[in-house]
Amino acid sequence: MANVRLDSIRKSFGPVDIIHGVSLDIASGEFVSLLGASGCGKTTLLRIVAGLESVTSGTVEIDGRPVTPLPPERRDIAMMFQSYALLPHLTVAENVRFPLRMRRIGSRAEQQEKVKAALETVQLGHLAERRPRQLSGGQQQRVALARAIVSRPKVLLLDEPLSNLDARLREDMQVELIEIHRRLGLTTLFVTHDQEEALSLSDRIILLNGGRIEQQGTPADIYARPASAFASSFLGSANLVPATVEERGGRATAVLADGQHLGPLPAGTARGPVTLALRQEDLAVAAGGSGGLQVRIRTRVYLGARIRYIAELAGTEIRVLTANDTVFSGGDAVTFAIDPERIRVMPR
Numbered sequence: 001m002a003n004v005r006l007d008s009i010r011k012s013f014g015p016v017d018i019i020h021g022v023s024l025d026i027a028s029g030e031f032v033s034l035l036g037a038s039g040c041g042k043t044t045l046l047r048i049v050a051g052l053e054s055v056t057s058g059t060v061e062i063d064g065r066p067v068t069p070l071p072p073e074r075r076d077i078a079m080m081f082q083s084y085a086l087l088p089h090l091t092v093a094e095n096v097r098f099p100l101r102m103r104r105i106g107s108r109a110e111q112q113e114k115v116k117a118a119l120e121t122v123q124l125g126h127l128a129e130r131r132p133r134q135l136s137g138g139q140q141q142r143v144a145l146a147r148a149i150v151s152r153p154k155v156l157l158l159d160e161p162l163s164n165l166d167a168r169l170r171e172d173m174q175v176e177l178i179e180i181h182r183r184l185g186l187t188t189l190f191v192t193h194d195q196e197e198a199l200s201l202s203d204r205i206i207l208l209n210g211g212r213i214e215q216q217g218t219p220a221d222i223y224a225r226p227a228s229a230f231a232s233s234f235l236g237s238a239n240l241v242p243a244t245v246e247e248r249g250g251r252a253t254a255v256l257a258d259g260q261h262l263g264p265l266p267a268g269t270a271r272g273p274v275t276l277a278l279r280q281e282d283l284a285v286a287a288g289g290s291g292g293l294q295v296r297i298r299t300r301v302y303l304g305a306r307i308r309y310i311a312e313l314a315g316t317e318i319r320v321l322t323a324n325d326t327v328f329s330g331g332d333a334v335t336f337a338i339d340p341e342r343i344r345v346m347p348r
Ligand SMILES: Nc1ncnc2c1ncn2[C@@H]1O[C@H](COP(=O)(O)OP(=O)(O)OP(=O)(O)O)[C@@H](O)[C@H]1O
Pocket: 013, 018, 036, 037, 038, 039, 040, 041, 042, 043, 044, 045, 193
């Protein structure tokens, strides 16, 4: 186990700046996710930690040791990618043993012990003699994970390792990753564009936007208190609705473009033009149809356990997530209520 420190990392590809001075500390044993949209630089940062990519400026330290110019094999890290490329002519056990052989770690008997332990960790001990093509996609993914952890690296780097799996397998592997991380306590840096995956797996989330850190914090923190309109819309898929905060009866009230108002907002909310972040799951059908926001339904999307409505609120398209027993259809006017405490108000 080791801590990882990035200090003022910048990276350009030719004339294009991709990473604009990223500094971050990952504690020993911590599970940290780099979360962000496609192209924001997640993979580039991970490859910089791995030593697969050089930096334009800045430093990387692993366990207090500067490693910036060192090649990957001298960093004591292991990496697992979305495409996990097992060697087809080797058995599962031989695939997992491969990095130990390449790096001449231990005797043959010691290597076999380690392989056995790694395969048991991912619950594949019984398939050690199979070839990769005789395994399902999920099993192959686990072999790749066993191969990544077999040498007990100081740092484990995972680049969207679950994105090739179907939804059900993906959930199983998420649980497995959490348990393996708890058992081995490996310092882990995990790249994903999937907010739910980041929220469920991480001790801490680093939200990246255009090669910069937008916000970082625990999942609960970052979900409950997104610091910007970008963070709000990325985490929890909030609706962003323009409004103006005015004084009404001595209280801060948000007035929407069509004159509807919401409030009172918490005391201390700044007056003036704002963006309101209203989470899809925080809008509830108002009992008796009064005292809420008038919304015009456009489309109903059945999701099984829930229903998503695409709707219009004061000229802005919004999404609302309800239980699966609502029955609105296109054109309906519906009143939704929201707890003012759950509204994020951001100056515009
Ligand atoms: N070797 C390279 N040469 C030139 N540009 C590159 C290179 N590698 C990455 N880029 C560019 O850097 C930017 C960031 O890429 P990166 O792969 O880090 O993003 P990402 O956040 O991981 O996205 P994704 O989720 O799509 O993989 C992109 O605009 C990409 O086109």
